[in-house]
């Protein structure tokens with residue numbers, strides 16, 4: 108779930124190519140240059156995004172040809188702008204002007220780099236979008252990821268069926284992507300270096316604008332890890348109850364059992380992990396179906412929430428131009444995304460919406476992106492972005508935190524009663540934790556691996572091997588079968604196949620709780636944080652809007668300060684939110700005799716031997732492992 112499909116390297120914080128002598132120190136000239144750039148960039152970007160939309164929502168060769176053409180025009184424009192900007196010596200200019208210069212343009216690339224990159228990206232995107240898995244006993248019955256395979260991975264409790272889907276999806280997608288990914292890494296690194304970065308991972312990290320970014324993320328992991336370990340041990344016990352000896356009670360978890368195609372979110376394990384099953388269910392999908400919810404109604408409910416905070420309404424073109432439902436007459440990319448067309452008025456969402464609770468919350472997420480895009484639409488083009496990508500991802504999630512509370516679901520008529528006792532609270536917090544605790548190490552590893560690949564630290568002939576080693580050590584998750592170097596399993600997820608970093612999801616999962624705390628305080632709603640619903644609070648909405656309006660015009664700590672009164676990403680509010688669950692999980696695991704942590708060497712193939720593992724096998728402490736991974 109992302110906010111836009113645009114990833115050309117428009118960012119050039121460090122200038123590598125010395126293409127002009129920086130002699131022009133005239134501020135009026137600089138302002139004219141920026142004014143001219145902005146007026147023209149809007150048009151070039153708009154043409155590119157339109158072509159990108161047309162391709163993604165109708166995957167034909169013809170549309171791909173047009174996309175390639177517009178993409179090359181954009182690259183050419185940004186390269187010229189880059190060369191032009193190097194005439195300026197910005198010493199002494201106002202910060203705001205210098206910041207625009209920093210972000211503007213991208214160094215010209217040698218030869219046909221831009222064309223090859225666009226072709227590679229289009230091809231990886233297409234392979235991902237059209238990937239299918241056919242039934243084991245009916246090869247004519249094939250399903251795409253959304254809704255077919257997603258549905259199986261959400262609900263099936265058949266070990267073999269899940270295994271089949273998991274394996275064949277990777278055969279259809281990530282195995283085919285692998286050779287293109289090699290090209291992608293090479294070209295992205297080349298362009299990053301032309302723009303003065305050490306490699307593409309360095310470029311990604313620098314977008315977060317703090318020297319300590321990587322260490323900050325690892326420090327946060329140390330803080331939240333105890334929560335994850337308890338959740339992992341609890342879920343392992345529950346999976347054991349369903350899958351028996353396939354699960355080792357001291358081992359890592361087989362990835363194909365975790366509720367989606369990748370083990371990214373474990374939310375769909377709720378039905379088999381619910382702590383107090385006798386309490387009223389928190390899943391409002393049945394109520395939505397009973398009330399004949401339509402896709403349109405779901406968007407209206409979300410829009411009404413934003414409106415209740417005094418935030419901006421959607422433009423009328425939104426509903427005319429968005430793709431909110433999977434079309435049946437053509438191939439499309441389905442992954443939910445929110446698009447800014449850079450003309451200040453055209454904003455759209457692409458989503459193959461299902462009528463269920465998960466997608467109701469996803470709509471809030473995407474609408475958060477759209478709200479951000481509308482709030483900063485008045486800024487110069489290079490500032491029309493989140494304070495950082497984690498901020499962009501956090502906006503809708505903050506609203507979803509409120510929207511998911513039983514209090515709120517009751518208020519909008521989807522839950523009969525508001526359960527209000529300790530057991531019900533634990534049910535709710537576990538549901539939230541299966542998403543917002545479980546996903547943290549997943550996202551972290553996705554980018555720890557990519558940073559090391561871009562830097563050349565992991566050689567190409569060990570890409571898949573190292574990925575699974577990192578997963579086993581940090582996430583405690585392993586593949587259901589041994590994997591080879593003909594595969595590249597990390598590219599089986601949209602964000603990797605489509606060139607999005609994922610540390611944004613890690614950081615946003617932390618900062619959304621900081622935002623929620625700030626907004627609940629502003630709304631005058633007392634703790635506990637997990638009960639807070641900011642619905643109808645205009646003061647909370649104003650606080651949020653003031654931050655969103657900044658776009659990327661200031662370094663993100665300024666935006667953080669606007670929102671929370673301090674300048675760091677901190678796990679305090681996240682921890683406070685999950686504290687009651689943490690206490691409960693600890694007690695429950697002790698009661699079950701379950702030790703948090705895992706034997707990093709256990710694999711599902713060896714499950715029959717699990718009872719005879721030597722007593723000396725190693726429970727790795729995660730901190731030592733992360734140290735090795737990053738500094739070895």
Ligand SMILES: *[C@@H]1O[C@H](CO)[C@@H](O)[C@H](O)[C@H]1NC(C)=O
Nearest residue numbers: 165166167168169170436437
């Ligand atoms: C899909 O694109 C093709 C061009 O390749 C076009 O002829 C067709 O009308 C488009 N379909 C839709 C539904 O837009």
Ligand SMILES: *[C@@H]1O[C@H](CO)[C@@H](O)[C@H](O)[C@H]1NC(C)=O
Nearest residue numbers: 144147184185187188189191
């Ligand atoms: C760059 O400068 C050249 C020469 O002045 C001009 O023709 C061109 O339009 C400029 N392009 C951009 C993108 O600034």
Ligand SMILES: *[C@@H]1O[C@H](CO)[C@@H](O)[C@H](O)[C@H]1NC(C)=O
Nearest residue numbers: 128129130132196197198199
């Ligand atoms: C830019 O201008 C400043 C102040 O006029 C001067 O000190 C500096 O040497 C100039 N830099 C370059 C690279 O010419």
Ligand SMILES: *[C@@H]1O[C@H](CO)[C@@H](O)[C@H](O)[C@H]1NC(C)=O
Nearest residue numbers: 394395396397398399400401
């Ligand atoms: C939902 O639709 C069914 C079948 O059309 C109808 O019988 C029922 O009354 C509707 N329920 C609501 C709440 O509108």
Ligand SMILES: [Zn+2]
Nearest residue numbers: 108109110500
């Ligand atoms: Zn998103």
